[in-house]
Amino acid sequence: MNQLSDRINNLATSATLAMAAKARELRAEGKDIIGLSLGEPDFNTPDFIKEAAIEAINQNYNSYTPVDGYVELKEAIITKFKRDNNLNYSLPQIVVSTGAKQALANVAAVMINPGDEVILPCPYWVSYSDIVKLSDGVPVEVQTSIDNDFKMTAEQLEAAITPKTKMIWYSSPCNPSGSVYSKEELRALADVLKKHPHIYVVSDEIYEHINFKGGHFSMAEFEDMYDRTVTVNGVSKAFAMTGWRIGYIGAPDWIARACNKMQGQITSGANCIAQRAVITALEADPSRIKYMVDEFKERRKLILDLLSEIEGFKTNEPEGAFYVFPNVSSYFGKTIKGKTINNASDFSLFLLEEALVATVTGEAFGNPDCIRISYAASQDNIKEAIKRIKSALS
Numbered sequence: 008m009n010q011l012s013d014r015i016n017n018l019a020t021s022a023t024l025a026m027a028a029k030a031r032e033l034r035a036e037g038k039d040i041i042g043l044s045l046g047e048p049d050f051n052t053p054d055f056i057k058e059a060a061i062e063a064i065n066q067n068y069n070s071y072t073p074v075d076g077y078v079e080l081k082e083a084i085i086t087k088f089k090r091d092n093n094l095n096y097s098l099p100q101i102v103v104s105t106g107a108k109q110a111l112a113n114v115a116a117v118m119i120n121p122g123d124e125v126i127l128p129c130p131y132w133v134s135y136s137d138i139v140k141l142s143d144g145v146p147v148e149v150q151t152s153i154d155n156d157f158k159m160t161a162e163q164l165e166a167a168i169t170p171k172t173k174m175i176w177y178s179s180p181c182n183p184s185g186s187v188y189s190k191e192e193l194r195a196l197a198d199v200l201k202k203h204p205h206i207y208v209v210s211d212e213i214y215e216h217i218n219f220k221g222g223h224f225s226m227a228e229f230e231d232m233y234d235r236t237v238t239v240n241g242v243s244k245a246f247a248m249t250g251w252r253i254g255y256i257g258a259p260d261w262i263a264r265a266c267n268k269m270q271g272q273i274t275s276g277a278n279c280i281a282q283r284a285v286i287t288a289l290e291a292d293p294s295r296i297k298y299m300v301d302e303f304k305e306r307r308k309l310i311l312d313l314l315s316e317i318e319g320f321k322t323n324e325p326e327g328a329f330y331v332f333p334n335v336s337s338y339f340g341k342t343i344k345g346k347t348i349n350n351a352s353d354f355s356l357f358l359l360e361e362a363l364v365a366t367v368t369g370e371a372f373g374n375p376d377c378i379r380i381s382y383a384a385s386q387d388n389i390k391e392a393i394k395r396i397k398s399a400l401s
């Protein structure tokens with residue numbers, strides 16, 4: 008008999024991790040799967056960061072850290088926020104967590120009461136919806152259109168707001184669409200929020216540095232939004248440090264203190280060696296990681312060019328992150344190689360089984376017409392994967 012709580016029984020398995028597991032299974036059977044499903048840079052962590060970690064081990068950093076992170080790391084985060092985002096935070100406003108994922112889970116736990124609504128512009132990062140649900144919140148999906156570069160407009164935001172709306176969560180650059188909100192677009196959303204002072208914003212900026220057009224803007228830069236915005240960031244993506252598990256927030260101090268309290272009961276401080284290494288990562292000039300961004304930019308061009316040769320893939324031009332999110336709905340209802348494709352999940356599974364390429368269904372991101380393809384893979388793998396997809400569909 009299932010004795011588990013409703014909470015866990017109702018929780019979806021992360022679709023990206025599920026696809027990675029399925030791909031691993033097929034690989035174990037000897038199939039040559041090309042993985043374009045995970046949101047993970049295929050670079051090594053830069054040497055100067057690894058050296059800082061080795062030094063920290065040798066200096067015997069091995070004890071519990073302050074729950075909200077070493078002061079030196081929080082100071083480096085404050086300097087980074089000032090340098091890159093023109094944001095002024097003080098020490099009590101910063102909390103370091105075990106990845107941006109924990110930072111987001113903390114915010115949900117301390118802000119959401121049962122029944123509170125959280126507006127999620129679709130497509131959204133795969134975990135937002137379930138993190139909100141775990142806190143008994145109600146995700147409210149706002150469908151955007153590829154013609155508007157998958158961005159929520161002020162009118163759509165206004166229409167989604169109810170007296171129960173507590174928060175809005177979005178990422179810019181966006182996982183999975185790669186869309187980047189401009190200052191003007193954010194201002195238009197902020198103007199709507201002016202009329203609804205009870206609503207708070209989570210601005211997830213973890214892909215900040217992987218931005219091909221430049222001009223990253225943070226919602227908290229607007230004076231009237233500073234006290235209503237939690238700015239989430241981390242080192243997983245830009246510094247190729249997914250496994251080190253360090254993320255952080257800059258927030259109004261009452262929210263940060265609550266996250267600190269929450270974290271103090273469930274995990275305590277993040278890993279001590281990783282925290283020391285991240286001081287070095289954040290103090291470095293962002294030009295030291297530009298080689299990775301340049302390579303992502305080349306791969307973006309490559310994959311967009313190759314996808315444009317396949318009929319039925321309609322995509323926006325992503326301005327950041329390392330994903331494309333093509334609309335593949337023109338295939339729905341068709342039968343190819345004896346397999347009927349009714350939705351994005353069928354399509355993604357078809358690509359896995361027939362093209363041996365792992366992607367992720369858009370359903371997991373709140374958009375059932377698209378699939379997500381990660382180009383955090385070598386150019387050779389991208390070329391081979393798209394060749395296989397083209398041939399499987401022809």
Ligand code: PLP
Pocket residue numbers: 046105106107108109132178181182211213241242243249252253254
């Ligand atoms: N936010 C977004 C938009 C992401 O894509 C991810 C990871 O895929 C995260 C947060 C979580 O990052 P972390 O590895 O720091 O937990």
